[in-house]
Amino acid sequence: MLYHARMDLPTLDPCAASAGTDVLLAARPWLRMDVQDGLLFDGVSLAAIAQGVGTPCWVTGADTLLRRVRTLQAAMGQVGVPVAIHFAMKSNDHLAVLALMRGAGVGMDVVSGGELARALHAGIDSAGIVFSGVGKTDAELDAALRAGIGQINVESAEELHRLSARATTLGLTAPVSLRVNPDVESGTHAKIATGHAETKFGVAHDDAAALYAQGTRLPGLRMDGLAVHIGSQIGVPAPFRDAYRRVAALVGDIRAAGHAVRRVDCGGGLGIAYGDDASLAGVPAAWAGAIATTLGGLDLALSIEPGRWLAAPAGLLLSRVIQTKAAPTPFVVLDAAMNDLARPALYDAFHAVVPVAPQRRAGRVMHLVGPVCETGDILAADRRMPEMRAGELVAILDTGAYGAVMSSTYNARPFAAQVMIGGGRWSVIRPRQPVEALWAGESVPGWLVRA
Ligand code: LLP
16 A cells, blocks of 8 residues: 655755745744844744854754654643653654653653663663664663563564563563564655565564564563564554554454454654645644554553654754855855754755744755765755855754764764753753864774884
């Protein structure tokens, strides 16, 4: 089944590419252009932040982030049974973000021992932690068991046996949900679709009931339920509904065979509008509706694992123009690059870019690029926006998810500074990495250089 999901990810949306600043801001009420101070994010001047900490700089809006958590929680309230939210912290794992989530009663979806350690360090209640991923090492499984986390999503028969062995060795019981691959097309970019049969994720739908039954006979396991995640940046409810319908049928089959199914984890994947058309964004109420109609009446503890929808719009990347370069389509060379924001180079992803200064000049089409020595280091291609000059600031929007977490230090470019704003204040939540930190852990073997 193929969906022509309306989405922004695989290609540049020509409408969005030519949209003016006004149109882009109208779709994002948390941003506002002030005639004096320029672009404001949750009422805070971005020029002032750039002045204070320099660029490139990631800015996270705590007020916007919390508002989105509340919106999603309210939407899930309509399902009729509680739906727990586990934030997919792979999208943004900063301790301040995790602290905000904890305060809002949100648990965590982790995919590595590192994320587990981070979540525990942030004070997340272990019962509210779900561990997903196709390749958890023995050490990672042991850490999860010892921490007493609430749910381990098992993705293969092999992992089920290994988890049973680890739990037995430790004398503990593993709370297992079997991740099912429902074999539906999510209509999203190939690199982030996970719910069709050829991906590495989950157990084949047809094998799931038998494997679940097998799990009930293995020592050290408590088979609690099922999990499903079909992909990311999904803007329409149909793929969710299809996947959940298949999971609901499986719940019926497993129960008919005499086994308890107590919970279903509905995964993440709700998309946002990266361009100028807010109607393309995933709608929490529609997602909740897909869950309610398929799984709501089955006496299950339900949960979701959203990342992008919560975090992406709540963050932006502030960057300064190093210089412009004349060309048939002129280049604007920014001080942010693909090592900071990898998504455009990796997925041809579209991110709207808005000048921070209030003054307007005539618009023209340009390429906004980074200084990294790669042709692919293009942050925004063929973009119509006011002519830019050296020293001017731009905000690269919707980078609060899969932004800073995917940064590297390629080209010996230190990790950018991070700032959080909230209640009209701003604080540095991670200083720019000093260049010396790049080689701090390195050593040269004594035998290599002879005196
Ligand atoms: N649960 C599981 C098992 C996942 O694999 C993911 C994302 C999520 C939840 C959260 O999905 P979300 O709600 O954020 O769509 N780096 C890519 C996205 C990769 C998503 C990987 N899995 C990007 O920048 O678009």
